Amino acid sequence: MVTKSWLYDAIIYIYALSLLFYFSDFVGSNRSAKRMGAGLLSFVWVLQTVYLVFSLIEHNRAAAYSMFEALFMLSWLLVAVSLIISRFFRIELFVFSVNVIGFAVLALNFFSNPKVSPTLASWKISDELLFIHISLSIGSYGAFAIAGVFSGMYWFLHRQLKEKKWSKLMQRLPSLDKTDHYAYVSVIIGAPLLLLGLSLGVVWIVLEGDIRLLFDPKVINSWFVMLAYTFYLFQRIVMKIPGDRLALWNLAAFCIMALNVVFANFYSAFHQWS
Template sequence: MLEMTMTRFYELSIILYVLSILLYFIDFLQHNRKANQLAFWLLSIVWLFQTFFFLFRIIQTGRFPVLTMSEGLYFYAWLLITLSLVINRFMRVDFIVFFTNVLAFLILAIHTFAPNHQSPAVAERLISELLIIHIAITLFAYAAFSLSFIFSILYMLQYSLLKRKKWGKRLWRMADLTKLDFMSYVLNLLGLPMLLLGLILGVIWAYIKVENFHWYDAKVLGSFLVLAVYSVYFYKRAVQQVQGKAIALWNIGSFLFLLVNFFLFGSLSRFHFWDS
């Protein structure tokens, strides 16, 4: 009973971590201080959880728990969380904070779902739950990208009507170009970190469960290419300041590539869940 309760707290830590990373990503791209503050407090709660678990482990084992791979990973994740909190509090280097937390999340997820410190029944259940979480987060990301795609399509339609000076009811029923562009951007802002976290969990699941997992699998490569394509979208928008029609077209192309990955590359995959 105690083991299952502690496991649930581990899972809660990961959920809070996901929310914190999402908020840090929003702040990184939009300089949203409210998002940064909320992310900091969520990360602080995660740190308190992890510190409690670490102290509990010290009391339980009667030693400093770093002798096994699982214990070492846990302590490593705790150190990364601690350092990211210090950096966020005193240095305000948001770029470093965001990627430090992505790495720490990866380590924490490996520790939580690795079977070597669980009973076989609990480990098998956790691995199944890990797959469910991976699928759910990835599909949420796909949904966000889909809505962003629709807003870009509306942007191009609105742009075309304005270009041809078609001042009809259809024009006035759609939002203005600025709002359509902003909503497309915000949805991608939510989708990209969720896709990243989903891929991290998916890779962890594959290493644990799939006997012949290969990085060159069509679905794996395709998914990381989708991540790269949407990362280029943000690079173009945030760094190169690409706006308007050009960025809308890139977003439309990115989503079409996502569909190719979902249907074509998925059918070529040797292990992905819809082919099993």
């Protein structure tokens, strides 16, 4: 059982990592990221196949397939279809969206099954689910914080250059192109991490059986944060908004995220620091 738990943990983490690379390709047509994402996703499919084969071998032929096996097959099928589509067609949004669904199904299937023990025997299933949820969310917050710093640097440099003010500090900062690029890359990393964190949060709420938590102010505001950064990417990729306006929007999105984190202790029913 411990071996199976490690295998399932590996599938979850590698699956999440592959989605990061697929998201990078989706927003920026990055062929290297697509190859890396496809390679990791192929490895996920291989691990799923191994797990599925062993489960089917151990399966009691006299009994019907369980919900766990059915959902696992569904996730396995979604991964297989997305790999085929990714190989022969350039429909990045479809591939990414299908795999977000597949990841959520896989996580719900794993953490709702008491027979799949967590790696640490002293942990409950919900504890491990929350650990992954919190880890992904903190990773996204860190990436957004870095993006906010670079956007602040961009805005400062832009204003100084526009007003023709020169200083030694400007010489120590990266160029406008680099600060804009670094902020963009940070958002590309943070956005899928937050999306995966939110999906696992929804899975946790479903397992807790209290659907009212879906309407908790912290949950709703987290989706607003996701929308704010999604709109930033839309403005940059589709609308081709100038860098100074993008920097201001990125700073605004960071402020929304920061307020969401700081005030969670006051108005959230379950996202509290103490």
